[in-house]
Amino acid sequence: MTEGNFSAQSYRKHQEKLFDLVRMPDVNEATVHQAISYMCQVVSDMLDVDTVSIWHFDDTYASIRCQVAYSKEVGHTQPDLIVDRDAAPVYFDALRTNRVLPFDDVRSHPWVKDLYQQYFVEGQRIYSMLDAPIYANEYAKGVICCETFAPRTWTYMEELIVSTLSDFIAILYLRLERQSIEEHVTRLAYTDALTGLMNxxxxxxxxxxxxxxxxxxxxxxxxxxxxxxxxxxxxxxxxxxxxxxxxxxxxxxxxxxxxxxxxxxxxxxxxxxxxxxxxxxxxxxxxxxxxxxxxxxxxxxxxxxxxxxxxxxxxxxxxxxxxxxxxxxxxxxxxxxxxxxxxxEPEMGEKAAAELTLEMNLRKGIALNEFTLFYQPKIDATTGRLNGFEGLMRWLHPEQGLVPPLDFIPLAESTGVIITLEEQMFTIACRQLKEWHDAGRKYRLALNLSARHFLSDGVVDKFAHIVRDIGVCPTYLTFEITESVGMENQLHVIERFIDFRDVGFSISIDDFGTGFSAFVYLKHYPIHEIKLDRQFIQATESDPTGNVIVQSIIELAKGLKLRTVCEGIETESQRQTLKALGCDEMQGYYFSRPLPIEELEAWIKSYEQM
CATH class of the missing domain: 3.30.70.270 (Reverse transcriptase/Diguanylate cyclase domain)
Incomplete structure (x- = not known):
C-alpha cells in the first residue's frame, strides 16, 4: 500500500527495528542519541523526505536546539543550530499545543517564512516541512522535523506516521528520564551529597x-x-x-x-x-x-x-x-x-544502656512528680539564729528509693530537662515559703539554678510569674549559680543578673573560688553573696594558710558589701573558726543534713528550743 510518499513495505521493514529501539535494555544518553539518529534515517526512508532533524526545547521554551540530523545527501550530522522564540513566536506556541504541523510551503507560511533561509538544516533549499512535537509527561520536550526540497502536500497517513514516531522517541526520553531519576535516587541513598564519599x-x-x-x-x-x-x-x-x-x-x-x-x-x-x-x-x-x-x-x-x-x-x-x-x-x-x-570497650555499651534507662526514668519521674526538695538549715554565724534553708533537689524513685543527685543532675542538665525540673522545684519552694511566712516565720530560701536554665530565654519572667501567682515576696529567694556561668557572654550574663535583681531575687555564687576567675564576679557582676567552697572550709583545720585565704575572701566581700556563706561545716572547731573570721552564714552537717519537710519541722522545733 502506498499513500502519497509513504510506503507500507518500508514501514514493515523498519517496524521491528523501531520496537527493538524502544525496548532496548541499556538506556543512557549515548544509546538514546544513537537511537534517535537512527530514527531520523528511518523517517527519511519511510516518508521519502530529504532531511530529518530532532530538536529540543530549553527549560524555559525560549529556544530550540538541533540535537541530530539526517540528510540523504550527507548522512548523519549534528549541526549547531538554535532557533529563538522571538524569531517565530506563533510557531513556538503551536509546537506546544498541536499534534502535527504540516507546512506545504515554508517560504510563504506566516508562521515560518522568516526562518527557512537562516535556520533550516538545508537553508534556502527547503520547500515543504512536516513537524511533530515530542511530548513526554504531557509537556513538549522537542520536535521531529521532516523537510523536502520539492513541494509537498502532506497526507493524513504521513502525519500519522511522523506523530507515531515522535511517540516512539518520547518513550525513549521517558525511559531516560526515569533512569536519570533512579540514578539520582540511588546517589542520594548511597552518596554523601557534600563530599561525594559513600554515606x-x-x-x-x-x-x-x-x-x-x-x-x-x-x-x-x-x-x-x-x-x-x-x-x-x-x-x-x-x-x-x-x-x-x-x-x-x-x-x-x-x-x-x-x-x-x-x-x-x-x-x-x-x-x-x-x-x-x-x-x-x-x-x-x-x-x-x-x-x-x-x-x-x-x-x-x-x-x-x-x-x-x-x-x-x-x-x-x-x-x-x-x-x-x-x-x-x-x-x-x-x-x-x-x-x-x-x-x-563492652562496658561502654552497658553504661550507655544504663544512661538511657536513667533518662527514660528521669522523664517519667518528672511527669509523675517523683522529685521534691530536701532542706538544709542556714545559720547566722554570729547569733546562731536560724535564717532559712537551702532547698536541694531529691528524686524519690518508687522502686529504687532515694536516687543520689550526682546520678541524675548531670544527665538532666545534658538533656535539657533540668529546666522543667528546676521550675517544678521552684514552685514547690515558693509554696513552702508561703506556708512559713503565713505562719509568721520569715525564713529565707536558696535554690540551685543551672547555668543552662539561668541563660535560657524567659527564665526571669517565668519565675516572676510563679512568685506573683503564689504570693511570695521575691526578696526572700536566692538563686545559687556556679562560676561556669561567667565563661559565657559577659554582657549577656550581666544583663541577666540585673533582670533577676530588678524583680527582687538575690544571686549567690556557689562554690566560690573553684572555677573561672572567681574575682571577676566581685568586680563586674551585680551579685548579692558568695558561697565559699567546702574545700576552703576543710582547709581551716588542716592547713594554716587556709584561714588566711578564707579571711581574705571574707574581708574582700565585706568591702564590696557582699554576704558570705560557708558550707560544709562539720565540726565545732570549723564553726568557731569561721565565726571568728567574720563569716555571715553557715550550713553543713554540723547543724543538720538535708531533711525532707516532715523531718525538718521537728528539727526546727528542736533547734529553736535550744
Missing amino acids: ENAFVEHVDRVREEADGHLGSLIYLKVDKFRAIEDALGLEKADALVKDVAARLRHIVDPTMLARISQSGFMVWTPYGDRIKAFGVADMLAETVTKEAYAVGALDVVLTMSAFIAIEDKTYSTLELIHATRLAESGNVQRGIVTFY
Whole structure:
C-alpha cells in the first residue's frame, strides 16, 4: 500500500527495528542519541523526505536546539543550530499545543517564512516541512522535523506516521528520564551529597561484603571526628563550615582508599581497615588524624587549625557492621578531650544502656512528680539564729528509693530537662515559703539554678510569674549559680543578673573560688553573696594558710558589701573558726543534713528550743 510518499513495505521493514529501539535494555544518553539518529534515517526512508532533524526545547521554551540530523545527501550530522522564540513566536506556541504541523510551503507560511533561509538544516533549499512535537509527561520536550526540497502536500497517513514516531522517541526520553531519576535516587541513598564519599548506607553494604570475603581475618572500624566542630561551625557559619568539611574529606581521599571511606556525620568519617590488631589499628588511626590536621585549612582569610580524635572498634564477628559503627559512636560519646585515640570497650555499651534507662526514668519521674526538695538549715554565724534553708533537689524513685543527685543532675542538665525540673522545684519552694511566712516565720530560701536554665530565654519572667501567682515576696529567694556561668557572654550574663535583681531575687555564687576567675564576679557582676567552697572550709583545720585565704575572701566581700556563706561545716572547731573570721552564714552537717519537710519541722522545733 502506498499513500502519497509513504510506503507500507518500508514501514514493515523498519517496524521491528523501531520496537527493538524502544525496548532496548541499556538506556543512557549515548544509546538514546544513537537511537534517535537512527530514527531520523528511518523517517527519511519511510516518508521519502530529504532531511530529518530532532530538536529540543530549553527549560524555559525560549529556544530550540538541533540535537541530530539526517540528510540523504550527507548522512548523519549534528549541526549547531538554535532557533529563538522571538524569531517565530506563533510557531513556538503551536509546537506546544498541536499534534502535527504540516507546512506545504515554508517560504510563504506566516508562521515560518522568516526562518527557512537562516535556520533550516538545508537553508534556502527547503520547500515543504512536516513537524511533530515530542511530548513526554504531557509537556513538549522537542520536535521531529521532516523537510523536502520539492513541494509537498502532506497526507493524513504521513502525519500519522511522523506523530507515531515522535511517540516512539518520547518513550525513549521517558525511559531516560526515569533512569536519570533512579540514578539520582540511588546517589542520594548511597552518596554523601557534600563530599561525594559513600554515606553510611553504602558503607555498610560495602563493608558487609568485605567482611564476608575476609575468610575469618579480622579488621577494624575507625571513626574519625573533628574535635569541637560545633564551635567551629558557629564561628565560621554553615557555608564555610561545609567547605571545611569538604577539604577534610579531600585530604582523607589522598591517604585512604575511597572504597573504605565514608562520611557519616557532620564532621565524622568512618574508615574500614584490615587490621584486627589493636597496635596496628591504633597506629593507622593516629596517622590519619595527624596527617589530616597537620596543615592549617585556609577558610577565606583565616587559617583554621583543627584537631581530630579517633574511636576504634576491633571487629567482632558476632557484631553486624551497623553494630560496629554504633560501637565507635559509643566510644566517642561524652568525649570532651582533643586529639585522642580511644577503643570501644563492652562496658561502654552497658553504661550507655544504663544512661538511657536513667533518662527514660528521669522523664517519667518528672511527669509523675517523683522529685521534691530536701532542706538544709542556714545559720547566722554570729547569733546562731536560724535564717532559712537551702532547698536541694531529691528524686524519690518508687522502686529504687532515694536516687543520689550526682546520678541524675548531670544527665538532666545534658538533656535539657533540668529546666522543667528546676521550675517544678521552684514552685514547690515558693509554696513552702508561703506556708512559713503565713505562719509568721520569715525564713529565707536558696535554690540551685543551672547555668543552662539561668541563660535560657524567659527564665526571669517565668519565675516572676510563679512568685506573683503564689504570693511570695521575691526578696526572700536566692538563686545559687556556679562560676561556669561567667565563661559565657559577659554582657549577656550581666544583663541577666540585673533582670533577676530588678524583680527582687538575690544571686549567690556557689562554690566560690573553684572555677573561672572567681574575682571577676566581685568586680563586674551585680551579685548579692558568695558561697565559699567546702574545700576552703576543710582547709581551716588542716592547713594554716587556709584561714588566711578564707579571711581574705571574707574581708574582700565585706568591702564590696557582699554576704558570705560557708558550707560544709562539720565540726565545732570549723564553726568557731569561721565565726571568728567574720563569716555571715553557715550550713553543713554540723547543724543538720538535708531533711525532707516532715523531718525538718521537728528539727526546727528542736533547734529553736535550744
